[in-house]
Amino acid sequence: MKLKNIRKNLSKVFTYTLLAFTVIISIFPIIWVIMSAFKDNAMILSDPFALPKQISFEPFVYIFSKYDFGRYFINSFLISVSSTLVALIFFAMGSYVLAKYEFPGKNLVFILYTVTLLVPAQSKAQPIFSLIMKLGLYDNIWGVALVYVSMGLAISTFILKPAFMAVPKSLDEAAVIEGANFFTVFWEINLPLAKGGLATAGILMFLGNWNEYFYASILTSSDTTRTLPLALQFFTEAFSYNYPRLFAALTVVILPGIILYILAQEQVQASVASSGIKG
Amino acid sequence: MSSNRKTAASRLERKNYKWIYLFLLPSFIVFVTFYIQPIFTVFYTSFTKWDGFNKPKFIGLTNYINMFGNTAFRYSLKNLLLWSFIAAVFHVGFGVLVAFAIFKKPFGWKFTRAVFMIPNVISAAAWAMIYRFMFHDDMGMINNIIRKFNPDFHVQWFYQSPFAFIAVTLTWLFYAVIVTLIVLNDLFAIPGDLFEAARVDGASDFQLIKYIQLPLCKNAIGTSIIASITARVAMYEQIALTTAGGPGDDTMNLPVILVKSIMDLKYGYANANGVIMFILGLFILWLVNRLFKMDESVY
Numbered sequence: 001m002k003l004k005n006i007r008k009n010l011s012k013v014f015t016y017t018l019l020a021f022t023v024i025i026s027i028f029p030i031i032w033v034i035m036s037a038f039k040d041n042a043m044i045l046s047d048p049f050a051l052p053k054q055i056s057f058e059p060f061v062y063i064f065s066k067y068d069f070g071r072y073f074i075n076s077f078l079i080s081v082s083s084t085l086v087a088l089i090f091f092a093m094g095s096y097v098l099a100k101y102e103f104p105g106k107n108l109v110f111i112l113y114t115v116t117l118l119v120p121a122q123s124k125a126q127p128i129f130s131l132i133m134k135l136g137l138y139d140n141i142w143g144v145a146l147v148y149v150s151m152g153l154a155i156s157t158f159i160l161k162p163a164f165m166a167v168p169k170s171l172d173e174a175a176v177i178e179g180a181n182f183f184t185v186f187w188e189i190n191l192p193l194a195k196g197g198l199a200t201a202g203i204l205m206f207l208g209n210w211n212e213y214f215y216a217s218i219l220t221s222s223d224t225t226r227t228l229p230l231a232l233q234f235f236t237e238a239f240s241y242n243y244p245r246l247f248a249a250l251t252v253v254i255l256p257g258i259i260l261y262i263l264a265q266e267q268v269q270a271s272v273a274s275s276g277i278k279g
Numbered sequence: 280m281s282s283n284r285k286t287a288a289s290r291l292e293r294k295n296y297k298w299i300y301l302f303l304l305p306s307f308i309v310f311v312t313f314y315i316q317p318i319f320t321v322f323y324t325s326f327t328k329w330d331g332f333n334k335p336k337f338i339g340l341t342n343y344i345n346m347f348g349n350t351a352f353r354y355s356l357k358n359l360l361l362w363s364f365i366a367a368v369f370h371v372g373f374g375v376l377v378a379f380a381i382f383k384k385p386f387g388w389k390f391t392r393a394v395f396m397i398p399n400v401i402s403a404a405a406w407a408m409i410y411r412f413m414f415h416d417d418m419g420m421i422n423n424i425i426r427k428f429n430p431d432f433h434v435q436w437f438y439q440s441p442f443a444f445i446a447v448t449l450t451w452l453f454y455a456v457i458v459t460l461i462v463l464n465d466l467f468a469i470p471g472d473l474f475e476a477a478r479v480d481g482a483s484d485f486q487l488i489k490y491i492q493l494p495l496c497k498n499a500i501g502t503s504i505i506a507s508i509t510a511r512v513a514m515y516e517q518i519a520l521t522t523a524g525g526p527g528d529d530t531m532n533l534p535v536i537l538v539k540s541i542m543d544l545k546y547g548y549a550n551a552n553g554v555i556m557f558i559l560g561l562f563i564l565w566l567v568n569r570l571f572k573m574d575e576s577v578y
Contacts, residue, residue: 011484015380019391021375025453029350029409030401031390032420087309094306097299109303116314118560121514122534123553125544126324127317130331150313153306182298209401210329213516218538229404232521234308236408243418250408253399261400272460 030254037247042105059248068223068251069231075141076228080209083148088202091153092194098187100169110157118156120216132219139221147215152205154253157206159271163197164190200267207257208269228253282553318557325551330544342551351536352552354528358444366507374458374503379488381459392463394480396457403516410450411437411521424467437521440529447530450517451510458503465496484564501571508563512556 036044037059038052063069097103098110128147137143167190173198175185213229218225228236235249261268327335327344346352365554377395381388392520413419414436425432436446469492477487493500515534518524524531539551567573 007398015383015385018380019385022391022453023387023394026397026456028437029413033409034412045523048418048423062445063357078578090309092303093302098332101295101299103296109307113306113310116310117401118509118564119314120317120509120534120553120556120560122513122515122537123322123556124313124317126541126549126553127320127539128313129541130315130546132313145386146311150309153309153314176430182295207400211400211404213402213404213520214534217542229402230409232404236411246412250412253405254409257401258397261396265396269396269460270459272396272399279502 030249032260033247033250033254037244037251041241041243043246051270054177056244059242059244060252063235063245063249063252067235068226069249071224072226072228072231073252074093075203076227078208079141079148079227080206083145083209084202084206086145087149087152087205088148088154088198090199091156091201092160093186095157096190097190098157099161100167100172101162111163113157114154121151123213125218128215129218138219139225141220141225141227144216144219144227145150148209148218150211151208151212152201155204155271156201160194160197163194167193185186196267199264200271203260203264204271205268207260210257254262294563310497318525321550321557324547325554327492329546332544335547338547342548344554345548346551351524351531353532354531355533355536357529358532362448362511362514363508363563366511367504370452370455371503372498373453374455375462375500377455378459378462378466378494382492382521383464389436390458392459395459399456401529404520406556407450407516407520410446410517414446438526440526440543442497443522443529447522450521453513455503455507457506458500461498461503461506462496465499466492469484469495479574497571500567501567501573504568504571505564508567512559 017134024061032048035052038055038057040056043050043053064100064239086099094109132138132143132147135143135146137146168277171189175189180188211229212227216227216230220230232249232253235246324335326337326339327343328338329335376389381392396557404504412420416422416433416435419436421436422432422434433443438440473491474487477491482490513534514532515538517533518530518535519538524535533552537549537552540546540552
């Protein structure tokens with residue numbers, strides 16, 4: 001009996017050590033970054049783990065006033081919001097007919113859309129770079145946004161198709177009998193009832209676009225088109241000896257994603273688990 | 280009656296074809312423009328010498344032969360092999376371990392699951408920067424912790440061989456929340472009476488894990504391995520923003536070579552790299568599917 005107790009306790013110790021380790025590695029780097037943004041250089045070097053002595057917003061004021069950080073923020077926001085909205089409408093329309101109607105080529109289209117998940121984004125870099133050049137959208141935030149529209153094709157189809165399938169067909173038929181046309185059935189009946197799936201797909205695509213670095217880095221070159229993730233790289237060079245400003249810049253970049261995640265935790269977790277993607 | 284209704288329904292559907300294809304059109308244009316066209320271009324031009332201005336000139340397999348003769352490329356493959364092994368065994372292993380720990384619903388399990396996700400919702404570029412600062416010799420917290428025990432410790436993690444490889448690996452090694460969530464999903468789906476029946480038969484915790492839980496989340500583990508190795512093929516920010524492939528070619532990988540080739544206007548060569556990435560992705564999918572016999576149902 002005693003042996004069994006020891007084993008039980010050991011397994012408890014192991015479980016809690018594992019959970020504690022997981023929490024620490026996930027949260028500690030972020031706390032360290034945010035805390036350091038409020039310290040001074042000397043304190044970052046001598047006391048990396050102490051709480052800041054006084055709260056100073058000077059580094060934040062500095063990066064927004066002396067540098068175009070506001071511009072980067074607006075660029076990131078415009079690109080992410082516009083591409084997410086357009087993608088959401090396009091992919092909702094596609095997923096809706098894939099979910100609710102029979103037509104020739106249906107299965108093929110579904111397979112083609114979802115298999116795009118396996119194409120490494122970077123492998124298509126040259127043709128997409130050349131396409132954006134040809135369209136005259138190089139170094140233009142709308143060129144970046146255009147490319148981002150394509151990114152969520154597979155994930156959105158995975159999430160939205162079941163969301164529309166869950167809307168009862170009897171509702172569509174009732175609406176048709178009352179004289180609603182195809183578009184009205186989609187817009188006024190199915191879209192509102194699939195809003196859970198739409199929110200999930202939208203949040204996932206927004207997070208992906210807000211955080212994207214690779215295409216932003218090859219499709220832009222000037223200061224005025226820079227997005228937040230891109231700006232980080234230039235900040236490291238500009239502030240190589242002013243650590244609080246560096247950490248303030250990092251804080252501004254990471255905080256919106258974290259806040260959005262905290263607000264929509266359940267949805268993000270559920271969707272990641274069911275589609276097994278990202279990262 | 281029923282066949283009548285069926286033809287009526289299909290007539291209704293045929294009347295809808297115009298609408299159906301109209302609805303499919305926007306996403307299909309996206310698919311053709313950003314997937315089909317690029318993939319064909321990548322394959323076709325990988326057999327050419329092309330600078331983007333003049334016409335592509337067919338040169339057969341020269342790009343591929345040059346690639347395999349190139350040290351940076353060979354290092355990339357070696358790194359990819361090593362990283363894939365680490366990802367499949369340790370990264371996925373850690374994620375599975377956390378999933379099994381959380382599955383027992385100990386105190387704080389929801390909090391752990393929620394917090395574990397945070398590194399995944401922030402930009403990989405920012406995460407790479409955070410790690411670069413954490414491993415910084417002066418201000419980084421890693422070296423500051425080590426110096427509490429060994430005051431003479433000074434290592435430039437991202438600039439010194441062999442530390443750079445280790446540091447790049449640590450930026451992703453433990454961040455296996457996707458694995459944890461996928462496996463948890465399957466664990467929670469196991470019917471409860473299966474456990475009860477096994478318990479009645481006197482199965483121990485270890486036997487439960489070995490004979491019930493692990494076999495039943497085989498597909499989840501297979502999916503995790505595919506996802507984590509695919510992420511290694513496409514890993515970019517963690518390298519470009521820390522070591523840029525160095526020191527030497529210690530942390531070189533395919534996307535870094537690809538971007539450099541585009542910047543050098545060696546489009547054909549860049550695309551040969553893209554083809555290799557593409558094929559590696561399919562190969563991993565096929566291999567893991569075979570190894571895990573994932574198409575067979577587990578129930």
